[in-house]
Amino acid sequence: MTRSPHKPPARVAVIGAGMVGLSTAWFLQEAGVQVTVLDRTGVAAGSSWGNAGWLTSSLAAPLPEPAILKYGLRAMFSPSSPLYIPPTANPRLLKWLAQFARNCTTARRDRAMRAMVPLIHGALPAFGALEAGGVKARTRPADPLTAAFRSAQDSKGLLEEFAHLKSTGRPVDFDILDGAEARNAEPALTDEITRVVRFHGERLIDPARYVRAIADSVRARGGLVAEGAEVNTIHPTRTGVTVAGEDYDAVVLAHGAWINRLARQAGVRQIVQAGRGYSFTVTMDQLPNGPLYFTQQKVVCTPLGDRVRIAGTMEFRDVGAPKDPRRIQS
Structure with a gap:
């Protein structure tokens, strides 16, 4: 330089x-x-x-990628979908959506992932610089961060993503637990969960x-x-x-x-283009041991003191539009 x-x-x-x-x-x-x-x-x-x-390099990836188009346009227009596009006549949003679709290719995703690498490598050291320089809040370990699945088949997409990250020089530290072992690792989960993938080395605030x-x-x-x-x-x-x-x-x-x-x-x-998510913070009878990720629903749970923040989903709409209660109810 x-x-x-x-x-x-x-x-x-x-x-x-x-x-x-x-x-x-x-x-x-x-x-x-x-x-x-x-x-x-x-x-x-x-x-x-x-x-x-969440400060999670393992989950830092471009949103436009081939699986989005495979997911199907019909699902994107459903209010209960994890990714929702409300019907619109806004020409700027329509133009942006066309650009978004053009970028949902393997080559463009890989190019974007390579461009993100220096940002990812610099992220946690930047938090360290803030804290060393007088910022009194602190990051804390999110170890383990648990992704929960009803079946082993449901975890296939996440594991394929990890394999792709490894091929681009970003290996993910994780382990897999099945059956009763999976539920014992996180008592807040129900018997419907038969597999968990646990990330290591991530942090949260x-x-x-x-x-x-x-x-x-x-x-x-x-x-x-x-x-x-x-x-x-x-x-x-x-x-x-x-x-x-x-x-x-x-x-x-x-x-x-x-x-x-x-x-x-x-x-x-x-x-x-604004991408809107939803969150709410609640009390629970049993707090999870650490952050939870439900990948198919695109919902995460983060323990914050004596409460849990539930956040997730994504919708593309005008920035000043009112919130859609169906997104939380679904």
């Missing part, structure tokens, strides 16, 4: 106070940059609150707590985190950019599903 001939920014605005925005702000501070983080709602108010908190801890660290190091600050426009200037009436050397767009409008103002033409 060579040093950029351009003068590094001294003041940067970051739009979005979720995991991506606050982590970006924190590492910019490491480089001596003065940061202001703006969010229309608040810290960890969206997907950075409701996600499962309490997502909202962790993101709030990053925000606390950003503030403690002199950064501003402005909540309830909605940014509707960004204005390029001769020396930088104007955001919410303030001049900065640069702006980082990190507000997730809402990024399209401001990205278009910055000249970005690539469509970013």
